[in-house]
Amino acid sequence: MNKNQRNADYLIYVENQSPKSGWFVSLFRAFIMGGTICCFGQMISDVLKSFYPTMNLLTVGAWVNIVVISLTIFLTAFGVFDVLAKYGGAGTFIPISGFANSIASCAIEYKKEGLVFGVGAKMFYVAGPVLVNGVAYSMLVGIIYFVVSLF
Amino acid sequence: MVSNLLMYLKVFFVGGVICSIAELILIKTKITPARILVLFLMIGAVLGGFNLWNYVVEWAGAGATLPIIGFGNSLAKGAIEGATSGGFFGALGGGLMATSAGISVSIGLSYLVCLFSSSKTKKF
Amino acid sequence: MKKQGKQTYVLSSGVSIVAAHTLVGTKEKHGPLANYFKDYFTDDTFGQPTFEKAEREMLLTTITEMLKKNKINIDDIDIYIGGDILNQLVTTNYVAEQLQIPFIGAYSACSSVTESIALASALIDGNFCGKILCSACSHFSTAERQYRFPLEFGNQRQAYSQWTVTGAGCMLLSKEDSACPKVTKICFGKVVDYGVLDLANMGAAMAPAAADTLHTFFIDTNTTPTDYDLIATGDLGKLGSDIFRDLLAKDGINLGNNYIDCGHMIFNEDEQCMQGGSGAGCSASVFSGYIYTKLKEKKFKKVLLLATGALMSTTTNQQGDSIPAISHLIMVEA
Incomplete structure (x- = not known):
């Protein structure tokens, strides 16, 4: 039996043997956690709107992001966020809190390698792909829109 | 009051469903969290580029803006706005401009907290 | 030698x-x-x-x-x-x-x-x-x-x-000849790669290496699992040791109750360590703590220890290479 065939058979066998996470429970937890975080954001936005009725929607949205991000970073610093994330899974990393946690956790972890090559260079170890891709897509959208609007 | 409660239900539902879809992909495939984030970001940018995600934002508020799709949407919409108001350079920088506050706070505050906080071993 | x-x-x-x-x-x-x-x-x-x-x-x-x-x-x-x-x-x-x-x-x-x-x-x-x-x-x-x-x-x-x-x-x-447990046989393993890519699934990546070494050892020495009081693998975890048993069963070697896995036994089931422990410290601490004590008390007479190692780095893994593994065996007698 050749090696590729052996490996392919083995991987199928391993896949069948490996225990799966209970998907219904995980899905439910992600739903609850994601929903809760979004409702919390909505609450901040409602509070802001009641105090400053004239504030435009974009600014409100930015404030909501800032509050959620700040809160996440403090929870990460006190070592609470990873416990929440273990419960919530995608429910915590898909909202903007996941982005903030990935930056803060890297900064805290790699500060031992110094502020320049530790914090400075490795802060985006996990969040980097999101930022790089995000900026690239946005440039692409902008350029396409600009070119199309010329005609 | 009733309309307010309904709004929160919508927010909860949309936010929850987006996260559940991500969780489902996470469980059923071997795609890593970082790749799922990038995938959702791309979806957001495409939906934002065609001005479609706006409808969801109007309907579900923070339920649509807080998930990473909303981030992609802001990036794309920022670029479009930049292109209309600032021409070519607006198109290049508009996306970052629209999301700059969030990104800056993430970086600045992370820098700040890392000065006094240390990582602790996971308990479980 | x-x-x-x-x-x-x-x-x-x-x-x-x-x-x-x-x-x-x-x-x-x-x-x-x-x-x-x-x-x-x-x-x-x-x-x-x-x-x-x-x-x-x-x-x-x-x-x-x-x-x-x-x-x-x-x-x-x-x-x-x-x-x-x-x-x-x-x-x-x-x-x-x-x-x-x-x-x-x-x-x-x-x-x-x-x-x-x-x-x-x-x-x-x-x-x-x-x-x-x-x-x-x-x-x-x-x-x-x-x-x-x-x-x-x-x-x-x-x-x-x-x-x-x-x-x-x-x-x-x-070298001194004392009443202490003695290493009597050693078996150096080969690097084995069955194409496992998932860094989280170490047990599956390492089980074939352990099975290869143990199988070779049994052929070399012409013995069977029942000749030993204890056969211990290093850190295959629960899943890995199940796979290990299966792989050996395919070669006609059936492991009985005398088989344990250090990684599987080091943590309680309820500690959320999933399949169990891993790492070089796993087999080292279980051997020098548990197995060595039992050997000294003469509770075990003949023990096989196969620590298992996964030899990838994060770089090779990101470049899409699968995880090679190795397992060296030592036989210790009381």
Whole structure:
């Protein structure tokens, strides 16, 4: 039996043997956690709107992001966020809190390698792909829109 | 009051469903969290580029803006706005401009907290 | 020492393991083997500013404690052979600098403990050395930093993942003929790669290597599993050991109740370590804590230890290469 065939058979066998996470429970937890975080954001936005009725929607949205991000970073610093994330899974990393946690956790972890090559260079170890891709897509959208609007 | 409660239900539902879809992909495939984030970001940018995600934002508020799709949407919409108001350079920088506050706070505050906080071993 | 079969070496008179000592973290101390882990520490930073320094301090403490308890002078030891799972073996290297005796670094990831013992036994049996110090260690937090994500990063662990053991084990091997447990046979393993790509599924990647080594050993020595009181694999975890049993069953070797896996038995089921423990410290601490004690009490007469190591790096993994694995075997008799 050749090696590729052996490996392919083995991987199928391993896949069948490996225990799966209970998907219904995980899905439910992600739903609850994601929903809760979004409702919390909505609450901040409602509070802001009641105090400053004239504030435009974009600014409100930015404030909501800032509050959620700040809160996440403090929870990460006190070592609470990873416990929440273990419960919530995608429910915590898909909202903007996941982005903030990935930056803060890297900064805290790699500060031992110094502020320049530790914090400075490795802060985006996990969040980097999101930022790089995000900026690239946005440039692409902008350029396409600009070119199309010329005609 | 009733309309307010309904709004929160919508927010909860949309936010929850987006996260559940991500969780489902996470469980059923071997795609890593970082790749799922990038995938959702791309979806957001495409939906934002065609001005479609706006409808969801109007309907579900923070339920649509807080998930990473909303981030992609802001990036794309920022670029479009930049292109209309600032021409070519607006198109290049508009996306970052629209999301700059969030990104800056993430970086600045992370820098700040890392000065006094240390990582602790996971308990479980 | 003479060669038997393809990969096995029979030591001429046996090499005594005259002392062994282990030091583990709190989580391991709360596991099923608590009675065998006499020494443990509660602060897993060991009062050090970084986890890497903490791991070094843990290993150094383990070694000095063993020397102190058995009244051995460090200068009587000819060579120090040891390994850990960090890049460039930093932990062991820095500790060797502290000890100031000749040093050989042995890297085979989590199989370092059996590799060290096997090499040491060969050197002693060939009358090159009198006393050799062996060690292996791992620390959850340093492994997490190097192989996975930052500690405060919120991620979920897969149901088939394992938990790196925080612990160190060291043994002193000597030529002197004492009543201590003796290494009598050693078997060096081949690198085996069955194409597993998933870093979280170490058990599946390493099981074929262990099965290969054990199968070869049985053919070389013409023995069967029932000839031994205990057959212990290093850190395959629950899933990995099930696969290991299956692979051997396909070759017609059926493992009975005398088979255990160090990784599977080190943690309680309810501690959310999923499939169990992993890391070089896993097999090292279980061997020098549990198995060595039982051998000394003559509860076990003949023991096979196959520590298993996954030999990838994060770079090769990101470049899409599968995980090669190795397993070295030692046979210890009471």
